[in-house]
Amino acid sequence: MSRIQREDRSGRTVLLTRNLTPGKRVYNEDLVVKDGAEYRTWDPFRSKLAAAILKGMPDSVIAEGAKVLYLGASTGTTASHVSDIVGPGGVVVGVEFAPRVAREFVERVARERGNVIPFVADARDPSKYSVAQVDVVYCDIAQPDQTEIALLNCSKLLRKGGTLLLVVKSRSIDVLKDPERVFAEERAKLEKAGLRVKEVYELSPFEKDHALIYATG
Amino acid sequence: MAESTPGSAEFEALRQKSIAAAEATIREASSRPDLHLVQAVQALDDTDKYLNITATRASEWYGLHFPELIQMVQDNVALCKIIAEIGGREGYSAESLQGRGFTEKKIAAIIEARDRSKGGSISEGDLSRVKTLSALAVQLSVIRGGLNDYVESQMKKVAPNIAEVAGATIGARLMAKAGGLDRLAILPASTIQILGAEKALFRSLRTGARPPKHGILFQHQAVHTAPKWQRGKVARTLANKIAIAARVDYYRGSEDPSIKAGLDKRLESIKERYKDPPQRKPESRGPPRREGRPQRPDRRDRHRRR
Ligand SMILES: C[S@@+](CC[C@H](N)C(=O)[O-])C[C@H]1O[C@@H](n2cnc3c(N)ncnc32)[C@H](O)[C@@H]1O
Numbered sequence: 001m002s003r004i005q006r007e008d009r010s011g012r013t014v015l016l017t018r019n020l021t022p023g024k025r026v027y028n029e030d031l032v033v034k035d036g037a038e039y040r041t042w043d044p045f046r047s048k049l050a051a052a053i054l055k056g057m058p059d060s061v062i063a064e065g066a067k068v069l070y071l072g073a074s075t076g077t078t079a080s081h082v083s084d085i086v087g088p089g090g091v092v093v094g095v096e097f098a099p100r101v102a103r104e105f106v107e108r109v110a111r112e113r114g115n116v117i118p119f120v121a122d123a124r125d126p127s128k129y130s131v132a133q134v135d136v137v138y139c140d141i142a143q144p145d146q147t148e149i150a151l152l153n154c155s156k157l158l159r160k161g162g163t164l165l166l167v168v169k170s171r172s173i174d175v176l177k178d179p180e181r182v183f184a185e186e187r188a189k190l191e192k193a194g195l196r197v198k199e200v201y202e203l204s205p206f207e208k209d210h211a212l213i214y215a216t217g
Numbered sequence: 218m219a220e221s222t223p224g225s226a227e228f229e230a231l232r233q234k235s236i237a238a239a240e241a242t243i244r245e246a247s248s249r250p251d252l253h254l255v256q257a258v259q260a261l262d263d264t265d266k267y268l269n270i271t272a273t274r275a276s277e278w279y280g281l282h283f284p285e286l287i288q289m290v291q292d293n294v295a296l297c298k299i300i301a302e303i304g305g306r307e308g309y310s311a312e313s314l315q316g317r318g319f320t321e322k323k324i325a326a327i328i329e330a331r332d333r334s335k336g337g338s339i340s341e342g343d344l345s346r347v348k349t350l351s352a353l354a355v356q357l358s359v360i361r362g363g364l365n366d367y368v369e370s371q372m373k374k375v376a377p378n379i380a381e382v383a384g385a386t387i388g389a390r391l392m393a394k395a396g397g398l399d400r401l402a403i404l405p406a407s408t409i410q411i412l413g414a415e416k417a418l419f420r421s422l423r424t425g426a427r428p429p430k431h432g433i434l435f436q437h438q439a440v441h442t443a444p445k446w447q448r449g450k451v452a453r454t455l456a457n458k459i460a461i462a463a464r465v466d467y468y469r470g471s472e473d474p475s476i477k478a479g480l481d482k483r484l485e486s487i488k489e490r491y492k493d494p495p496q497r498k499p500e501s502r503g504p505p506r507r508e509g510r511p512q513r514p515d516r517r518d519r520h521r522r523r
Contacts, residue, residue, distance in 0.1 A: 091223050099246035106239050110232075115223050117235045120242040175422055 003085050004059040005039055007032065015042040015050050017084035020115065026080040026108055040084060044206040047078040048140060048167050051206035057199070057214060061163060065089040067134040069157055071123040071150070072141035075101045076109035076116075082138065083113045091115050093131050097122045123149050126156045133159040140167035144174075147186045151193050158217050164195060166213040179209040190215050251398035254371045258389035261364040264357055272297050272354040278347045282306065282339040285330035289323070294358040297351035305344055306331050377472045378462035382480055383437065383455070390433050391459065402467035409463075410434060410456035434459075439484055447491050454483045 003018040016032055016039035023038070025031065030041040044051040053059060062068060064087045073079045073094035083092045092115060096102040102120045110118035121128040123141055137158050139150040150166050158164065168186050170179035187197050195215040203210040221227040246252070272293040279300050280287045290296040295317065303313050309331045314324045339347075365386070372385035376398055379388035394412045395401035401409070411418055413432030421428040431452040434440050443451045458480040465473050 089223055099243045102239065103243045103247075106236060106243065110236055110239070114229065114232070117232050118239040119235065120239045120246075175419065 001035070002059055003064055003087055004053070005034060007034070013054060015044065015053060016040065017042050017081045018087070020084050020087065021112055024112060026112075027075075027077055040081070042081050047081060048203055048207055048210060048212060049078050049081065049138070049165070051203045051210075052165075052201040052212040052214075054206070055201045055203060057201055057212070061165070061214060062086065062136055062138075066136055067091045068093070068136040068138055069131060069134040069153060070094045071137070071139040071153060072096060073102070073105045073109075073118070074098075074140075076105035078140070079105065079116065080109045080113070083109065083116050086115060088115060091117065091134075093117045093119065093129065093134065095119045095121055095123050095129055123153060126153050131157055133157060134162065135159060136163045136165065138165045142167075142169050142172045144172060146173075147189045151190070151195075154193075154195070154217055160217060162217050164190070164213075164215045164217065166190070166215070168211045168213060169207075170209045170211075179211075183211045183213070187213055249397065250371065250375050251392060254368065254375050254389055255393040255397060257364060257371065258368050258386065258393055261361065261368055261386070262390070264361045264364060268354055268357040268361055269293075271350055271357060275300060275347055275350040275354055278343075278350070280336070282336045282344075282347075283331070283334055284336050285334055286327065289327060289330065294355060297354040297358075300351040301348050301355055304348055305339060306334060306336070376463070376466040378466045378476055379459060381472070381474070381477045382458050382462045383434075387433060387436050388459070390436075394433065398463065398467050402463045404460065404463075406453070406456040406460040409459050410452050443487075444494065446494050447487055450487050450491065451484060454480065454487065458483075 005016040005018070007014045007016060016034065019031065019038045019040050023031075025040070029043065032039045032041060042050045044054050049062075062082060062085050064085070066086045067090060068082055068086060070079050070082060070092055073096040076094065079092055079094045083090075086092060092113075094105060094110065094116060096105055096118070097120065099120060102118070106118050106120075110116045117131075119129040123139070134157055137150065137153050139146060139153070141149065143149065147166065147168075150164060154162075154164055166186070168183055170177065170182035173182050173186070183200055183202070187200055190197055190213065195217055197213060197215045199214045201212045201214065203212060221231060275297050276287050276293065283306050286299070287296065290299065299314075299317065303309060309328055311324055311328065314327060319327070368389050369380070369385040372380040372389055376388060376392065379391070379401075382388070383391060391409060391412055392398055392401050395404055395409075404412075411429050411432045412434075414429035415432070417429035417432075420426055430449040431440055434452050434455055437455060439455060440448055440452050458476055462473075462476050465471070465476070
């Protein structure tokens with residue numbers, strides 16, 4: 001059974017991920033038992049990956065057992081759900097360069113979860129995190145040059161045919177430009193680098209002026 | 218890591234090693250003296266706010282009882298000290314007002330004001346609360362003084378050139394805005410110039426309104442005492458020198474008095490060259506409004522809501 005589940009709560013779809021550490025919460029999310037297994041509710045207003053899934057991205061994009069390189073782990077909210085999704089046989093390598101948020105990520109997520117490996121490092125310098133090839137690169141670092149950073153990481157660390165999930169916040173790339181245009185331009189950069197863009201999920205109403213680009217290498 | 222399977226002992230060992238390395242990096246980062254300084258200057262600014270709020274409340278409350286005194290003692294902290302120590306109106310006397318830096322004349326005036334006060338009576342319970350609040354304000358002012366001294370002395374150690382050029386407190390605030398000395402050291406002067414004026418900057422980008430000339434730097438006496446038409450130039454010069462100072466502090470760590478000397482020279486020449494206010498041509502004051510950036514009220518709205 002998939003490690004991502006859905007529940008209908010009075011017409012609203014609630015996403016759930018199978019808790020890797022039953023009984024433990026990461027950030028005060030609700031715990032739900034379903035068919036004898038414990039799940040954590042996944043709030044699309046707090047997690048752009050959840051928003052993309054609710055906007056139609058297939059659950060299978062991050063598969064059970066996958067190795068995921070997560071750039072911009074922040075305090076680990078989304079990373080903890082990715083850790084649930086890949087399960088005990090998968091790996092989440094979390095990279096975050098701001099020490100203050102990295103501290104929470106290490107304490108609340110990496111220490112608690114046997115499939116999470118933290119790095120306090122700059123995603124511009126992949127040599128600082130010793131990872132072998134991964135199946136998925138997830139990039140959410142809100143930098144003007146994030147697409148270049150994501151591509152650099154893909155060229156070094158993404159296996160052939162692997163997946164890139166790139167969160168684009170149009171305002172951190174260009175405050176003035178129309179978000180649609182920013183998304184199209186970032187998409188074009190990926191295609192120029194030889195990736196195949198499968199879909200661009202615009203994340204409203206969960207996030208404004210954000211999109212998640214789903215591409216494969 | 219690719220070789221070792223998740224869950225295996227080998228994998229777990231690697232994971233623990235990575236956690237230890239991450240924690241070491243975090244620990245090192247949080248012992249950085251510039252980050253402590255950033256906290257200290259923010260604590261200073263916080264304390265200033267608490268002090269104002271507390272002293273204002275105490276004086277308003279006490280003003281019901283002895284409004285004339287509020288008028289006569291302008292300094293909030295001095296006022297709170299009197300309230301905390303003397304208490305109700307009947308406690309005012311030549312003796313109790315002694316040693317507070319008042320002239321004989323002022324003391325006589327306060328006593329006279331006491332006798333003909335239009336304030337109402339105050340109960341023990343109310344008075345005791347006002348006195349406690351006043352004592353808190355006095356204590357906050359002592360804490361603020363201590364923080365201020367601390368910021369000054371730490372800035373001399375951590376960023377002596379910024380302290381020299383910008384002044385210790387303003388320099389520390391710039392560091393706080395940037396997020397540390399390392400971040401400030403890589404900011405361009407044009408960004409330093411408007412640190413603390415982000416709202417005005419975004420407004421100007423969206424609407425084509427004139428960009429802000431200064432943010433935190435407005436607090437610098439060279440900027441706010443300059444005539445209006447020189448202010449932008451003064452702020453730009455100051456920002457240039459602070460950018461240099463930050464780099465020297467971060468990369469070299471030694472004092473370089475030539476930066477401040479260069480600043481003083483530049484400020485002199487601005488005063489000289491732009492002595493007279495510019496001729497007023499109402500149509501073309503400041504940089505021209507930008508073309509091709511029409512107002513977009515819909516977008517503006519969207520941003521404001523966050
Ligand atoms: C928008 S937040 C990520 C939120 C997170 N993905 C979540 O949903 O829980 C962006 C994060 O990227 C980090 N970041 C920005 N630039 C980075 C870089 N060059 N290398 C590593 N992390 C970076 C920031 O410190 C911040 O914590």
